[in-house]
Amino acid sequence: MIGISEPVTGGPVTDDLGLGIDAWYVDDDGTDSRFGWGHYYQYIPWAQYEEVQTDGWKLTARVRVSEAPDDPNGASVFVGYVGDGALYALSLGTDASGNQTLNAWEDGTGSRTYNTGSDGYHLYEVFYDPNVGSADIFVDGTEAIRDWAGKTYYGDWVVSWGSLGPASTGRGHYSLVEFEVPVPEPTAIATLTLGGLLFLRRRRR
Numbered sequence: 001m002i003g004i005s006e007p008v009t010g011g012p013v014t015d016d017l018g019l020g021i022d023a024w025y026v027d028d029d030g031t032d033s034r035f036g037w038g039h040y041y042q043y044i045p046w047a048q049y050e051e052v053q054t055d056g057w058k059l060t061a062r063v064r065v066s067e068a069p070d071d072p073n074g075a076s077v078f079v080g081y082v083g084d085g086a087l088y089a090l091s092l093g094t095d096a097s098g099n100q101t102l103n104a105w106e107d108g109t110g111s112r113t114y115n116t117g118s119d120g121y122h123l124y125e126v127f128y129d130p131n132v133g134s135a136d137i138f139v140d141g142t143e144a145i146r147d148w149a150g151k152t153y154y155g156d157w158v159v160s161w162g163s164l165g166p167a168s169t170g171r172g173h174y175s176l177v178e179f180e181v182p183v184p185e186p187t188a189i190a191t192l193t194l195g196g197l198l199f200l201r202r203r204r205r
């Protein structure tokens, strides 16, 4: 985890709400405008830069907002991706009734919003299409936001989750965060076959 000041913590959650779901929490109680945030991240390998640009990508996350952020747009409960000059940030929060909300950051409007209509865990899937240069966001299998181009941002190519919000607070439970780069099928089959052959040869020795 990076960022980090004392009031931002992370750790395991077991059998959340008795649902049988295990998760990892990030609790942002920090309000320092410079240091009150912290998130986990994974760099995209250099070798995959071209694949990401030409084949597209999919970001998947299953998240529960467990302590209402003071600012639903503040990214204290956050999942996102940075690549090719853009930040694709999902800022999760709640409305006045506790229903989980999504703010998808973008240039111009600042963000586009979607209300899931309930609390608890929700599944977010972002599909980026390199042919049109934008993504569609599905929430629990329903198209929520389309033609989303994210926010202009030049930085390291990373997938990250946790808190991106220095001044704002909130707590999220993350049961899944996944980033996939579609690979043409013939390549995948060839790799599998090769792996199988190598395994067999080793066993004969």
Ligand SMILES: [Ca+2]
Residues within 6 Å of the ligand: 028, 029, 030, 031, 032, 036, 037, 076, 163, 165, 166, 167, 168, 169
């Ligand atoms: Ca904070």
